[in-house]
Amino acid sequence: MINSFFPADYKNVFLICLIGDSLNEILLWIRIIGALGPLIFASISDFRTRMVEHELIWLIMIIIGSITAILEIILLQDLRILLDLAINVGLSFIIAFLLFYAGLFGGADGKALISLSFLFPRPPSIFLWWGFRPLLPFFFLTILSNALLLTVLIPLAFVLKNLSDYIANKKLFSHFQNEPLWKKVLTLFIGIRMDYPPPPHFYPLVDLVEVNGVLTPRLNLFKRISTENEENDDTSLQTIEVIKEFLYQYEENKIMRLWVSPGIPFIIPITLGLLTALIVGDLLLLILNLLIS
Numbered sequence: 633m634i635n636s637f638f639p640a641d642y643k644n645v646f647l648i649c650l651i652g653d654s655l656n657e658i659l660l661w662i663r664i665i666g667a668l669g670p671l672i673f674a675s676i677s678d679f680r681t682r683m684v685e686h687e688l689i690w691l692i693m694i695i696i697g698s699i700t701a702i703l704e705i706i707l708l709q710d711l712r713i714l715l716d717l718a719i720n721v722g723l724s725f726i727i728a729f730l731l732f733y734a735g736l737f738g739g740a741d742g743k744a745l746i747s748l749s750f751l752f753p754r755p756p757s758i759f760l761w762w763g764f765r766p767l768l769p770f771f772f773l774t775i776l777s778n779a780l781l782l783t784v785l786i787p788l789a790f791v792l793k794n795l796s797d798y799i800a801n802k803k804l805f806s807h808f809q810n811e812p813l814w815k816k817v818l819t820l821f822i823g824i825r826m827d828y829p830p831p832p833h834f835y836p837l838v839d840l841v842e843v844n845g846v847l848t849p850r851l852n853l854f855k856r857i858s859t860e861n862e863e864n865d866d867t868s869l870q871t872i873e874v875i876k877e878f879l880y881q882y883e884e885n886k887i888m889r890l891w892v893s894p895g896i897p898f899i900i901p902i903t904l905g906l907l908t909a910l911i912v913g914d915l916l917l918l919i920l921n922l923l924i925s
Contacts, residue, residue, distance in 0.1 A: 666696035678897035697750030717753040724749035779905030787821040825889040
């Protein structure tokens with residue numbers, strides 16, 4: 633069939649393109665499996681303990697990414713993959729370091745981002761079903777952007793839960809009358825009220841402050857607690873215990889529900905960010921397209 637439709641000069645070119653597309657697809661699926669397998673495992677561990685117990689999974693992702701890059705060089709003679717790999721890994725390392733230094737990223741989150749840059753040194757070309765390709769040639773940024781957008785669902789869920797509580801008893805901030813409005817509004821997005829004791833990895837948004845010699849509960853929304861530090865977990869529980877005992881007396885033996893905020897396991901949004909990036913593409917572009925149209 634190839635001899636019938638293609639001149640001899642173009643037959644080899646056609647075969648090379650055909651083989652190249654097949655190899656690209658195979659290598660892409662290797663990358664996808666090599667990313668999703670470890671990330672799903674890490675997500676389960678992060679959800680249970682708020683830490684990734686086996687650091688070996690990041691090494692596995694890096695090795696798979698390196699092997700697929702070498703295969704592209706050998707089989708497809710694509711030396712540009714080296715430049716793409718160097719730029720992506722370097723940029724992901726810088727971004728992960730800055731986010732970690734700012735306290736916005738855990739160590740496992742940064743390692744996941746760097747590992748993904750090894751696996752996907754350029755955006756997939758044959759797997760994006762809806763066509764919302766990323767604007768920048770850094771697929772790990774698309775994954776990160778999608779993950780951040782997906783985490784917006786968590787504050788929305790908190791707001792709905794808090795509004796439901798307000799409709800039920802209208803006493804969300806009965807002991808925080810002197811707090812500014814902006815702090816109360818922000819609390820609705822980042823925390824929920826729970827009975828004592830709260831589940832593991834939930835941290836108090838309340839501190840006790842001495843005002844005119846009297847202990848008074850105050851909202852504290854910017855207390856940084858590392859979920860990977862066992863000592864901080866103990867400190868958090870002690871803080872909750874002190875507040876609980878105070879409020880028990882303050883409420884005449886009725887324990888007030890505590891405002892708490894969860895330690896969010898960001899590996900899960902990163903995993904979902906990868907899935908949505910592979911299936912839908914860039915969620916930010918999708919949202920902008922829907923708004924414009």
